[in-house]
Amino acid sequence: MAVGTGDRAPEFDLEDAYGQPRLNLASFRGKRNVLLVFHPFAFTPVCREEALDLQANLESFDNAETDVIFVSCDSSAARQAWKEELGATYAFASDFWQHGAAAQAYGVFDEEEGAPLRGTFLIDKEGIVIWSLIKEGRRTEMVPESLETLHKHP
16 A cells, blocks of 8 residues: 555665765655655656656755655666766665665555556655655646645645
């Protein structure tokens, strides 16, 4: 069962860029909101559109004290190569090992595909999910709905 609005967000431990500290939810607590965006695979057309849409709206997220973390089960090396190719400046995290552990904790891991479903979780500074969306075609609503929620949230 997927994590939903009002739930305490499960802790995650994800690998970011080489030499960078691992990303975990505890490090954001009391400081920044987190938009945790799971997607199936790097270097795919739909995921590319989502990544670029997030980048185009990054200033709005930053103004709302929110960090974006874009997550798949691809290796860290693949994540960073794709991030560089796209020119993205937000975190591209790897849920590679333990394979899909974060996606499983959030209830969005597809066992048959071995990859996350398209799951988005907006987590406030206290670690509570204040908005979520699990949907195959989430491109049109993911950014505007999450930003609208941030503007309403105290």
